[in-house]
Amino acid sequence: MSNLKNFPRVSLCHTPTPLENLARLSAYLGCKIWVKRDDCSGLAGGGNKTRKLEYLLADAIQKGADTVVTVGGLQSNHARQTAAAAAKMGLACELILQDVVGVPQQDYYHNGNLLLDQLCGAKIHRVTVEQSSELVVEQVVAELKNKGKMPYVIPLGGSNALGSLGYVNCADEIITQSHALNVAFDHIIVASGSAGTQAGLLAGLIAQHQDIPVLGICVSRSGLAQQSLVESLLKQTLSLLNIDQSWSHGKVKANGDYYGDGYGISTASMIHAVRLVAQLEGLLLDPVYTGKAMAGLFDLCQQGVFKPEHNILFLHTGGSQGLFAYREVF
Ligand SMILES: Cc1ncc(COP(=O)(O)O)c(C=O)c1O
Known part of the structure; x- marks a missing residue:
C-alpha cells in the first residue's frame, strides 16, 4: 500500500484503458500476447504521457503557474500531450523542440x-x-518571468518521480484487469525512453507486492545505461510513495538490442512490426517507441525467450500520430 491518493491530480485520462487479447498476433508468434491500450488514454490522440500529466499539471496549478514549458524531439508525443493538457486546463504552453538526426x-x-x-x-x-x-x-x-508570467517546467518525457506516479496507477489497473480476466501475466514489455513509464509501473507493482517482470525495450541508449536511469527514477518514485528504496533491487531489466542507430532512426524490424501488427490486428503502433518495442517482442518470441505458455502483456504507450511524420519510411 502507498500514499498515492494523497497527491493532487487533475483528470485528463480515460481510465481504465482497455486490456485486450491479440489473438491473430498470438497465433502468428506462437506466444499469448495481450495489449494494455494506453494509446487510448483519450487526450488528443492519447498515449502514456497523459497519465503523468495528471500529476504534473495538478502540481503546476497548485503552484500558481500560468504557462507550462517542456522539452522534447521535434515529433515528441510528450510535447503533443502536454500542449493538449495545458489547453484543457486553460494554461499556456511553450515547447522547446530539438531537431533529430537521421529522420525522414x-x-x-x-x-x-x-x-x-x-x-x-x-x-x-x-x-x-x-x-x-x-x-x-x-x-x-527567464523571458516568461520578465513578462510577469509564472512558468512551470516539465522535464523531458514528464519523467520525474511525480510524473511516474501516473504509472503507479496503471500498475493498479493491470492488476485489477488481470484478476477480472483470470490471466496471470508472465512478462510486461514496454518501450523505455526517459524512464518514467517503466519506473512508475515497477513502483506500482512493488507497492502491490506483485513480482511480474517488466522488460524495457530501449529506444535511445544501451541496456545498461537505460537500466541505471530507470533504477534511479524507480528509487525516487518509491521514496515519494514512502516505500523502502531497497525494494527496487534486481527489478529493472532493459534490452538495448532493438533501437538501431539511434533515437527516431528507423529500423527494418520496426517497419516490419508496425506493418504486421496493423495488418493482423488493426492496431497502430509508432515508429519511434512502440514499433521498436514490438520488434523486440517479436524477436524474443522467435528466439524462444518467451515461451508458448507465457502470457505476455505489451504496454501500448501510444504515438501513432508520429506515423504521419514517417510516411516516406513506410
Ligand atoms: C509512444 C511512447 N512510448 C514510450 C515512451 C517512453 O516512455 P518514457 O519516456 O516514460 O520512458 C514515449 C516517450 O516519449 C512515447 O512517446
Missing part, C-alpha cells in the same frame, strides 16, 4: 505531432542539434 525529411518538419502541437495552441521554439535545449529552456523561462 518530408513530413517530419510539418506533420504528425508537430501539426497537433500547433493546433492545440502551443508556442514552439525550434532548437538545432548543436544547441543545448536546457539552455533554451532557461532562456524561455
Whole structure:
C-alpha cells in the first residue's frame, strides 16, 4: 500500500484503458500476447504521457503557474500531450523542440505531432542539434518571468518521480484487469525512453507486492545505461510513495538490442512490426517507441525467450500520430 491518493491530480485520462487479447498476433508468434491500450488514454490522440500529466499539471496549478514549458524531439508525443493538457486546463504552453538526426525529411518538419502541437495552441521554439535545449529552456523561462508570467517546467518525457506516479496507477489497473480476466501475466514489455513509464509501473507493482517482470525495450541508449536511469527514477518514485528504496533491487531489466542507430532512426524490424501488427490486428503502433518495442517482442518470441505458455502483456504507450511524420519510411 502507498500514499498515492494523497497527491493532487487533475483528470485528463480515460481510465481504465482497455486490456485486450491479440489473438491473430498470438497465433502468428506462437506466444499469448495481450495489449494494455494506453494509446487510448483519450487526450488528443492519447498515449502514456497523459497519465503523468495528471500529476504534473495538478502540481503546476497548485503552484500558481500560468504557462507550462517542456522539452522534447521535434515529433515528441510528450510535447503533443502536454500542449493538449495545458489547453484543457486553460494554461499556456511553450515547447522547446530539438531537431533529430537521421529522420525522414518530408513530413517530419510539418506533420504528425508537430501539426497537433500547433493546433492545440502551443508556442514552439525550434532548437538545432548543436544547441543545448536546457539552455533554451532557461532562456524561455527567464523571458516568461520578465513578462510577469509564472512558468512551470516539465522535464523531458514528464519523467520525474511525480510524473511516474501516473504509472503507479496503471500498475493498479493491470492488476485489477488481470484478476477480472483470470490471466496471470508472465512478462510486461514496454518501450523505455526517459524512464518514467517503466519506473512508475515497477513502483506500482512493488507497492502491490506483485513480482511480474517488466522488460524495457530501449529506444535511445544501451541496456545498461537505460537500466541505471530507470533504477534511479524507480528509487525516487518509491521514496515519494514512502516505500523502502531497497525494494527496487534486481527489478529493472532493459534490452538495448532493438533501437538501431539511434533515437527516431528507423529500423527494418520496426517497419516490419508496425506493418504486421496493423495488418493482423488493426492496431497502430509508432515508429519511434512502440514499433521498436514490438520488434523486440517479436524477436524474443522467435528466439524462444518467451515461451508458448507465457502470457505476455505489451504496454501500448501510444504515438501513432508520429506515423504521419514517417510516411516516406513506410
Ligand atoms: C509512444 C511512447 N512510448 C514510450 C515512451 C517512453 O516512455 P518514457 O519516456 O516514460 O520512458 C514515449 C516517450 O516519449 C512515447 O512517446
